[in-house]
Amino acid sequence: GNSVTQMEGPVTLSEEAFLTINCTYTATGYPSLFWYVQYPGEGLQLLLKATKADDKGSNKGFEATYRKETTSFHLEKGSVQVSDSAVYFCALSNFNKFYFGSGTKLNVKP
Amino acid sequence: NAGVTQTPKFQVLKTGQSMTLQCAQDMNHEYMSWYRQDPGMGLRLIHYSVGAGITDQGEVPNGYNVSRSTTEDFPLRLLSAAPSQTSVYFCASRITGQAMNTEAFFGQGTRLTVV
Numbered sequence: 001g002n003s004v005t006q007m008e009g010p011v012t013l014s015e016e017a018f019l020t021i022n023c024t025y026t027a028t029g030y031p032s033l034f035w036y037v038q039y040p041g042e043g044l045q046l047l048l049k050a051t052k053a054d055d056k057g058s059n060k061g062f063e064a065t066y067r068k069e070t071t072s073f074h075l076e077k078g079s080v081q082v083s084d085s086a087v088y089f090c091a092l093s094n095f096n097k098f099y100f101g102s103g104t105k106l107n108v109k110p
Numbered sequence: 111n112a113g114v115t116q117t118p119k120f121q122v123l124k125t126g127q128s129m130t131l132q133c134a135q136d137m138n139h140e141y142m143s144w145y146r147q148d149p150g151m152g153l154r155l156i157h158y159s160v161g162a163g164i165t166d167q168g169e170v171p172n173g174y175n176v177s178r179s180t181t182e183d184f185p186l187r188l189l190s191a192a193p194s195q196t197s198v199y200f201c202a203s204r205i206t207g208q209a210m211n212t213e214a215f216f217g218q219g220t221r222l223t224v225v
Contacts, residue, residue, distance in 0.1 A: 044200070
């Protein structure tokens with residue numbers, strides 16, 4: 001079947017710290033992988049995506065690499081800002097459906 | 111572009127009441143879907159549609175009905191609300207479900223409380 005597992009939060013970091021949020025997946029076939037971000041009171045917004053193995057998605061200083069050998073898609077950012085505080089969802093798309101992880105809340109303190 | 115519009119944003123229902131959550135998109139997307147978001151459980155798919163006149167069940171369809179009479183609209187109906195349906199509901203659309211690399215666009219959400 002298809003499923004996504006991501007690290008539990010909350011993750012609390014100081015401004016300018018390095019961020020890693022782990023995400024692993026199980027899937028049949030060749031899924032596409034996504035990271036979405038949800039700011040308080042809002043819907044989910046696409047942060048980045050990768051559509052095949054070894055692709056790297058990047059946006060706003062965030063990046064993630066599609067690793068088929070380890071079935072992972074870890075999110076990284078070199079220097080977080082207070083404005084990055086949000087909930088981050090890892091997701092995969094296979095056939096007609098999206099499958100989401102449980103979300104990781106990030107708190108960035110000044 | 112308005113994108114995906116959901117109404118209402120907040121709703122309180124009494125157990126046993128019925129209501130319809132509205133979802134409309136203006137991007138001419140074939141694929142639309144409804145999710146519920148519960149703490150610690152991420153988003154779970156309720157129902158989805160690959161085009162007008164076609165709907166199918168997702169992971170948690172019980173207690174919900176949908177229809178797709180137009181490309182733009184995909185309403186979600188709660189026939190007899192239960193406290194277990196207290197959740198935040200999101201509608202999403204994408205160009206087509208067959209293109210797995212296309213992103214989904216989400217509405218702002220409807221926060222539903224059933225008392």
